[in-house]
Amino acid sequence: MGKLTILALRVVLAVVLAGTVFVQTVIVPLLAADLTEAGPGADAVRVPVVVLIVLGLVCVQITLVCVWCLLTMVRRGTVFSPAAFRYVDVVIGAVSAGALLTFGLGAVLAPGEGVAPGVVLLIGGTGVAVAGVALIVLVLRMLLARAVATDVEATALRSELGEVI
Numbered sequence: 001m002g003k004l005t006i007l008a009l010r011v012v013l014a015v016v017l018a019g020t021v022f023v024q025t026v027i028v029p030l031l032a033a034d035l036t037e038a039g040p041g042a043d044a045v046r047v048p049v050v051v052l053i054v055l056g057l058v059c060v061q062i063t064l065v066c067v068w069c070l071l072t073m074v075r076r077g078t079v080f081s082p083a084a085f086r087y088v089d090v091v092i093g094a095v096s097a098g099a100l101l102t103f104g105l106g107a108v109l110a111p112g113e114g115v116a117p118g119v120v121l122l123i124g125g126t127g128v129a130v131a132g133v134a135l136i137v138l139v140l141r142m143l144l145a146r147a148v149a150t151d152v153e154a155t156a157l158r159s160e161l162g163e164v165i
Contacts, residue, residue, distance in 0.1 A: 001074050009071060017064045020057045028053055041114055048108045052101050059098040066091045080144070080151045088141045095134040102127035 028050060035046040066087040073079040073087075106123035109115040 003075075006071055006075055010068065013064050013068055013071075017061060020061050020064075024054060024057050028057075041112065044112075045108055045114070049105065052105045052108065056098055056101045056105075059094045059101065062094040063091050063098075066094070080148050082148060084144060084148075085141070088137065088144060092134055092137050092141065095130060095137060099127050099131035099134060102130055 031053070032046060032050045035042045035049065069087050070079060070084060073081070073084055078084075102123060106120050106127065109123065110117075110120045
């Protein structure tokens with residue numbers, strides 16, 4: 001991966017991370033205030049919705065930090081090592097947790113008349129899509145494992161060839 005590509009991705013990661021921090025510090029409190037003013041029916045969902053949104057943003061932030069660390073490994077040429085699995089496993093966990101939080105948000109909003117059933121269905125579909133991303137990252141982890149094994153094997157073969165020559 002080229003230096004320009006890594007730099008561009010780091011800029012995107014930094015902007016998204018700053019955006020999530022902005023949402024956590026500005027938008028979520030405003031949402032909580034709006035839900036407080038919405039009436040007695042909204043009081044039951046105010047705290048769960050705010051907690052689920054904050055935890056979802058934390059999942060996104062964890063994923064961004066792990067991708068940043070993986071980019072550092074790419075830049076150093078060490079991404080095909082067992083150390084990369086730690087970051088990939090954390091990404092899988094964070095994305096899976098995000099999917100569960102999305103389903104939880106749908107479950108919190110489903111009862112009552114406050115939210116249309118179509119919105120709850122869209123939230124459920126989003127949860128399925130996020131779970132699909134976790135599965136894709138799991139497949140990519142398997143590919144990384146195969147690449148690491150191939151790299152170890154190639155290093156051993158080079159060592160043997162060096163001894164023969």
